[in-house]
Amino acid sequence: MAPGRIIRLYEDNPNPRDLRRVADALEAGALVIYPTDTYYALGCLLTCVKTIGRLKELKGKDNDNLSIVCCDLSGLSDYARVDNAVFKLLKANTPAPVTFILNASGAVPNKFLDRKKSVGIRLPDNPITRAIVETAGVPLVSSTLVSTDAPLSGDPSLLWDEYGDRVDLMIDGGTAPMRPSTVVDLTGSEPLLVRQGDYVLR
Numbered sequence: 001m002a003p004g005r006i007i008r009l010y011e012d013n014p015n016p017r018d019l020r021r022v023a024d025a026l027e028a029g030a031l032v033i034y035p036t037d038t039y040y041a042l043g044c045l046l047t048c049v050k051t052i053g054r055l056k057e058l059k060g061k062d063n064d065n066l067s068i069v070c071c072d073l074s075g076l077s078d079y080a081r082v083d084n085a086v087f088k089l090l091k092a093n094t095p096a097p098v099t100f101i102l103n104a105s106g107a108v109p110n111k112f113l114d115r116k117k118s119v120g121i122r123l124p125d126n127p128i129t130r131a132i133v134e135t136a137g138v139p140l141v142s143s144t145l146v147s148t149d150a151p152l153s154g155d156p157s158l159l160w161d162e163y164g165d166r167v168d169l170m171i172d173g174g175t176a177p178m179r180p181s182t183v184v185d186l187t188g189s190e191p192l193l194v195r196q197g198d199y200v201l202r
Contacts, residue, residue, distance in 0.1 A: 008172045014131045023136040035173030037097045037125040043140040067120035069140040071133040094123040101185040154178040
């Protein structure tokens with residue numbers, strides 16, 4: 001891995017100085033690879049419209065599978081319409097490896113939505129991810145990233161070897177769990193299970 005473009009963070013105690021370095025890079029428009037509670041992901045700040053375009057270009061045909069990563073429920077409610085019943089469900093099931101599909105608010109950039117009216121929201125059960133978002137003060141636009149050579153491996157060095165020349169920074173958080181998130185659609189009158197991952201809703 002190239003020195004200077006890799007920042008190692010630890011789940012049990014993410015270094016505040018390194019978190020600030022990551023946040024500064026994101027605020028400057030960086031496209032990064034970072035760890036989550038499922039796989040490594042490709043991400044940028046929701047406010048960096050040009051970088052969202054870079055992310056979509058890199059993901060190609062998979063660029064519809066974008067989500068917004070928040071660090072807490074208060075941040076989530078800024079970008080999605082949440083009534084009392086939905087809030088109660090979210091509170092009981094976050095942080096967790098779950099993507100919630102919600103009706104988007106007007107705060108979500110059009111570049112992200114591409115004429116869609118719903119948005120995938122994540123509050124990952126990974127202290128590194130949440131600390132990055134909290135330090136930056138802005139949610140991340142996120143898309144799962146796996147090595148095409150070894151798609152079942154959570155080794156960050158494989159991702160760096162494949163994508164390092166197309167991103168600005170990598171946050172090395174150790175080996176990824178490599179488990180699919182549960183996906184729940186909350187845009188209707190009742191929750192709809194779209195995909196059952198390792199996590200079972202409470």
